[in-house]
Amino acid sequence: MGWADVFTRILGSDLSVEIRAFDGSRSGARDADVRLEIRSPLALSHLAAAPGELGLARAYASGAIEVHGDMYTALASFPAVALGDIPPELRRELAIKLAGYRLWWPVKTPAVEHKPKRVWRRHSKSRDSEVISYHYDVSNRFYEYVLGDSMAYTCAVFPSADATLEQAQFEKHDLVARKLDLREGQRLLDVGCGWGGMVMHAAEHYGVRALGVTLSRQQAQWAQKAIAERGLADLAEVRHMDYRDVAETGFDAVSSIGLTEHIGLKQLPSYFSSLADKLVPGGRLLNHCITRPDGTHGSRPGKFIGRYVFPDGELEPVGTLVSAMNDNGFEVRHEENLREHYALTLAGWCANLDRNWDVAVAEGGLDRARVWRLYMAACRLGFERNVVQLHQVLGTKLDGTDAKMPLRPSW
Missing domain, CATH: 3.40.50.150 (Vaccinia Virus protein VP39)
Known part of the structure; x- marks a missing residue:
């Protein structure tokens, strides 16, 4: 099973966008105007290090994930998916695969992510x-x-x-x-x-x-x-x-x-x-x-x-x-x-x-x-x-x- 198929299994098979992955796999709506490209195993490492929106954002900010076409259209096409909505078998499968990517493809936090210079009191x-x-x-x-x-x-x-x-x-x-x-x-x-x-x-x-x-x-x-x-x-x-x-x-x-x-x-x-x-x-x-x-x-x-x-x-x-x-x-x-x-x-x-x-x-x-x-x-x-x-x-x-x-x- 390719990584494009994994994303389709998570997000649903009726996506109006196409998904392509670095391993050559494709899924979703073929040749759609909007395409999500998983460009590198680093995208999966980001997801392993920070599951959810933060990992996805880091992967996109660093260029490991690319959105071809209109970003708003792409986001509007994806349903809101919580971890609990993913079937247990797929969750276990993802955990095993992502663990390997995190080990072999270590990631760095993108430079534009905010890192407080000092630990000041909030709203001081x-x-x-x-x-x-x-x-x-x-x-x-x-x-x-x-x-x-x-x-x-x-x-x-x-x-x-x-x-x-x-x-x-x-x-x-x-x-x-x-x-x-x-x-x-x-x-x-x-x-x-x-x-x-x-x-x-x-x-x-x-x-x-x-x-x-x-x-x-x-x-x-x-x-x-x-x-x-x-x-x-x-x-x-x-x-x-x-x-x-x-x-x-x-x-x-x-x-x-x-x-x-x-x-x-x-x-x-x-x-x-x-x-x-x-x-x-x-x-x-x-x-x-x-x-x-x-x-x-x-x-x-x-x-x-x-x-x-x-x-x-x-x-x-x-x-x-x-x-x-x-x-x-x-x-x-x-x-x-x-x-x-x-x-x-x-x-x-x-x-x-x-x-x-x-x-x-x-x-x-x-x-x-x-x-x-x-x-x-x-x-x-x-x-x-x-x-x-x-x-x-x-x-x-x-x-x-x-x-x-x-x-x-x-x-």
């Missing part, structure tokens, strides 16, 4: 700075190839299904601005500001004095340059710093777009209370982040995402976030789920990476480009299948008992 300032740098301080140019002109690395809001990614990112920033009721002369704090998209949008289109903070030095440098080039230096600023170290207070609004995923469950009370302390009475917070669909899932991501994409990331159900906001300085006034929009956003990023593949590889390295190709396609599928969601939650810091909100939403 030092550790947060390290893991944010790992993901975001890759190369601004690499992110330009993936994200496009908007340089926004968070869920866009599509006004229509045929809107471009840039139009949808503009709509996202504008929706946040409208929910916050931004007006000329006000002050905005954008925590976890990325490359400054929200900061520049608020300054340019609403006349707001906006301060953004990010733990990524490369993001801050890119944003400050973009602010100067757009003539917004009198209104906008991005600093390389932890949101916990912002000394200023008296902001009219706070936006947090894609930061809460990095905060951690235990830190949510201090996170929301610190943001409330930054606001004037009646000020608003818009919290935009990825969430779990319900409370039955753990906070920690899978091993692939945790090792290769967002170390120390934690996702909570929206109810947990709403309760934390309510208990720590905010009255929640509105929330909405935008998970379908994130699937569309990721489809746009995947298309950008595929279109710019050669230059993205030259800029960020082949291993990293392969990781991004895999994780973005997998995340697109996750949002489509309701494995994860994206919620915007709007809260206000009461001025006595006055929420300073209209009777009906004005945005």
Whole structure:
């Protein structure tokens, strides 16, 4: 029995993709548009060393497994298979075969896998700075190839299904601005500001004095340059710093777009209370982040995402976030789920990476480009299948008992 046949026995005989293995075996849908190639015994060694998604990810990142054709189509073709679903006879057979490959084909962990430099306390300032740098301080140019002109690395809001990614990112920033009721002369704090998209949008289109903070030095440098080039230096600023170290207070609004995923469950009370302390009475917070669909899932991501994409990331159900906001300085006034929009956003990023593949590889390295190709396609599928969601939650810091909100939403 060839190794292609083994994979077919695990995944099912009705696969819509073709599987080819280094031993010459073939299975699945012959001559399909998408093909999984097991290029080397090293792929099996990775599976032996780390059974499951981590071993598969390592094998793909290192090039021992290749996906020919569209990655999203390939992932969508494979059913979710747990070890318990594999018949006992096949499990025993695989264990024996894989043990031999691990012995004769030892593997090294791909260089792009995150390895903490020191054992810092989870979500301490030092550790947060390290893991944010790992993901975001890759190369601004690499992110330009993936994200496009908007340089926004968070869920866009599509006004229509045929809107471009840039139009949808503009709509996202504008929706946040409208929910916050931004007006000329006000002050905005954008925590976890990325490359400054929200900061520049608020300054340019609403006349707001906006301060953004990010733990990524490369993001801050890119944003400050973009602010100067757009003539917004009198209104906008991005600093390389932890949101916990912002000394200023008296902001009219706070936006947090894609930061809460990095905060951690235990830190949510201090996170929301610190943001409330930054606001004037009646000020608003818009919290935009990825969430779990319900409370039955753990906070920690899978091993692939945790090792290769967002170390120390934690996702909570929206109810947990709403309760934390309510208990720590905010009255929640509105929330909405935008998970379908994130699937569309990721489809746009995947298309950008595929279109710019050669230059993205030259800029960020082949291993990293392969990781991004895999994780973005997998995340697109996750949002489509309701494995994860994206919620915007709007809260206000009461001025006595006055929420300073209209009777009906004005945005």
